[in-house]
Each structure stands twice: as structure tokens, then as C-alpha cells.
Amino acid sequence: MNTRQRFAVCAAFAGSLIFGTAVAQERSKVTIAIGTSVIDASQANNTSVPIYTDCWEREGLDVTIQPTNSSSAMQAVLSGQAQFVNMGPGAAILARAKGAPIKAVYLNMRRNFQFPVVLDSSSINSIEDFKGKTIGVISYGAQLVEIIKGMLVEAGLDPNKDVTFVETGAGAQAVAALTSGQVDVWGTWDSQIATAENMGIKLRRFTTPEAEKLVFGGSYFVRDDYIEKHPDIIEKVLRCVAQGSALVLENPEGAVQAHWKVYPGSKPTNLDEAEAAKQALNLVKVRSEFIRIGPDERWGEFPAQASRVMVDFMRANKRLETELDPESLYTNQFIEAINRFDQQSVVQQAATLGK
Numbered sequence: 001m002n003t004r005q006r007f008a009v010c011a012a013f014a015g016s017l018i019f020g021t022a023v024a025q026e027r028s029k030v031t032i033a034i035g036t037s038v039i040d041a042s043q044a045n046n047t048s049v050p051i052y053t054d055c056w057e058r059e060g061l062d063v064t065i066q067p068t069n070s071s072s073a074m075q076a077v078l079s080g081q082a083q084f085v086n087m088g089p090g091a092a093i094l095a096r097a098k099g100a101p102i103k104a105v106y107l108n109m110r111r112n113f114q115f116p117v118v119l120d121s122s123s124i125n126s127i128e129d130f131k132g133k134t135i136g137v138i139s140y141g142a143q144l145v146e147i148i149k150g151m152l153v154e155a156g157l158d159p160n161k162d163v164t165f166v167e168t169g170a171g172a173q174a175v176a177a178l179t180s181g182q183v184d185v186w187g188t189w190d191s192q193i194a195t196a197e198n199m200g201i202k203l204r205r206f207t208t209p210e211a212e213k214l215v216f217g218g219s220y221f222v223r224d225d226y227i228e229k230h231p232d233i234i235e236k237v238l239r240c241v242a243q244g245s246a247l248v249l250e251n252p253e254g255a256v257q258a259h260w261k262v263y264p265g266s267k268p269t270n271l272d273e274a275e276a277a278k279q280a281l282n283l284v285k286v287r288s289e290f291i292r293i294g295p296d297e298r299w300g301e302f303p304a305q306a307s308r309v310m311v312d313f314m315r316a317n318k319r320l321e322t323e324l325d326p327e328s329l330y331t332n333q334f335i336e337a338i339n340r341f342d343q344q345s346v347v348q349q350a351a352t353l354g355k
């Protein structure tokens with residue numbers, strides 16, 4: 001065998017090794033449905049940052065983010081079109097009560113972040129004043145609808161008779177619905193409020209004592225059978241979400257830049273660089289207050305009684321009228337594995353985020 005022949009054999013052998021390794025290391029495909037069509041910088045911790053840092057890729061995953069509304073997102077998981085859904089728990093609780101095999105595996109938002117708001121110039125000064133008014137919401141199945149209906153009942157109103165809910169979507173069209181008078185009240189969430197305020201719109205928001213007790217906020221849900229069949233994938237997906245959250249809190253400015261690089265379409269084109277960065281940073285900082293964990297808390301962990309308080313809230317407000325074990329709504333079985341990463345390395349990595 002001459003030199004050229006030996007080289008050809010070696011090259012073929014090497015190529016087969018590379019192909020074999022590629023097959024062996026083929027990444028597991030995962031789709032995460034998100035209960036909003038707006039992927040702005042407030043979503044950086046669980047979308048762009050894990051992508052930008054290649055965290056999911058290093059975990060052997062091929063992750064697709066699928067933005068939609070809460071109802072469609074949950075149905076995507078129940079039908080097997082998506083493996084995870086990141087949304088508020090209200091719709092999942094009602095579905096679980098009807099027998100749907102859906103369960104929370106990671107607590108992303110650690111207190112209520114959804115509120116009804118009005119223009120600062122509005123004559124509406126209390127929730128009691130909502131009577132006879134129209135409330136705009138992103139979708140009828142959104143978690144915030146359950147929260148607002150609970151607030152209405154607390155205020156002595158009947159959410160099925162005293163107000164009218166209409167779907168106005170999110171973002172600019174929802175803001176326009178409020179400012180044009182198409183709706184009197186806008187049911188929305190923290191980052192959307194910050195977006196409107198970035199536009200120079202002054203808003204007033206409403207809450208109630210019982211709503212402020214809710215700590216079962218936006219969470220990741222999967223099917224029961226997925227928990228049994230793919231615990232390793234659940235751990236890997238959510239470990240990157242936890243690291244993404246730590247990175248965002250450590251370097252919010254870098255998170256904005258990383259988000260724009262992953263989702264360039266989310267960067268405003270009608271603003272100069274400094275103003276666009278300032279507004280996006282406001283979104284990130286507003287959201288940070290809802291994902292931040294305390295000194296004795298772990299990423300994704302559900303506090304004791306969190307699900308019971310939410311179920312009691314929905315039952316007291318006649319949103320839930322069937323028997324349901326609150327403990328069946330979530331599991332903390334993955335929390336130890338999710339938090340198994342080097343916090344110091346995350347701090348060091350944060351310094352280069354977005355660069």
C-alpha cells in the first residue's frame with residue numbers, strides 16, 4: 001500500500017469516527033411553548049441567555065422556543081407537540097381539575113406579576129369602578145384572566161356579569177386598545193407595563209390583599225408521563241433556565257445585548273442605541289424583581305403551601321369548583337439536580353455576557 005492509499009484509508013477511518021461521534025452525540029429535540037407572543041428582553045433568562053451561552057447545546061439538547069398564547073401553549077404540551085410550557089398556573093390548575101395530566105416542575109415567577117391597569121387620566125379609581133367596563137387581555141385562557149376575576153370577586157363584583165373581557169393581544173396593539181378607548185382596563189403583566197411606560201404612557205395598576213399572597217407564579221409545566229420517561233431532559237432544560245436567571249441578575253446590561261443578538265427583531269428600530277438599551281434594561285430590571293430568589297431559596301423550588309394558596313384563591317372566587325389536591329399540581333423532585341451548577345463560574349461568565 002503506497003502513501004496515498006494509506007492516507008485515503010486513514011481519512012476514511014477518521015471520517016467514520018467523526019460520523020459515528022456525531023450520531024452518538026445527536027442532541028435531544030425539545031420544544032418549549034411560551035404563553036406569550038412577545039419575546040422581549042424580560043424573557044432573556046429563559047430564552048435568549050441559555051441560547052447565547054450554548055447552555056442547552058452543552059447539555060446535549062436542541063431547544064426550540066415556540067411563542068404563542070397560554071391556551072395554545074398548554075394544548076401543545078397536552079397533545080405532545082411541545083414538551084414544556086412556560087405560563088401562569090391558572091389554566092393548568094383548571095385543566096388538572098378536569099383530569100389533564102399536566103404538572104409544574106419549575107417555579108419561574110415567584111410572586112404575582114399580573115395586574116389590571118388604567119390610564120393615569122382614567123376616572124376609574126378602584127376595582128369596584130370596573131363594573132360595566134371592558135377589560136382587554138392577551139387571551140381568554142391567560143393566567144392573568146384568573147387573577148383579575150379573583151380580584152373582581154374580592155371587590156364584590158361578578159366577573160361573568162359585571163365586566164366584559166375582550167382579547168386585544170399584547171404589545172403595541174394592546175396599548176393602542178387602551179389609549180384609544182377600545183377598552184377601559186388593560187389586564188397585563190410587569191414587562192408589558194414597563195413597555196407602555198417606556199412609551200411615555202402613565203398607568204395606574206390595581207391589586208388586592210389576596211392577590212398579593214399568590215407566590216405560585218409563572219412556571220414550567222410538563223405532562224405526567226414526561227416526568228417518568230425523561231427526567232434527565234427536564235433537569236437539563238431547567239438547569240439552563242436557572243443559570244440564565246443567575247446571569248441576568250448578575251449582568252442585566254449584558255443580558256440585553258445577548259437578547260438582541262439572539263432575537264435581533266426585538267431591538268427597536270425607531271430609537272437610537274442608548275435609548276433602546278435604556279428601555280430594554282428597564283424591562284429586564286422590572287422582571288428581575290419577580291424571578292429573584294432569597295438567601296434560603298433554590299432556583300425553581302415551590303415554597304410550601306404555594307399551590308394550596310392558589311387553589312384556595314381560585315376556589316374562594318368560584319373559579320375552581322371541583323375537588324383537587326393542591327400537592328398534585330407540582331413537584332420539587334428535580335430541584336436538587338437543577339441547582340447542581342457552579343455559581344462562581346456563572347458570575348465569571350456573566351462578565352462576558354453579550355460581548
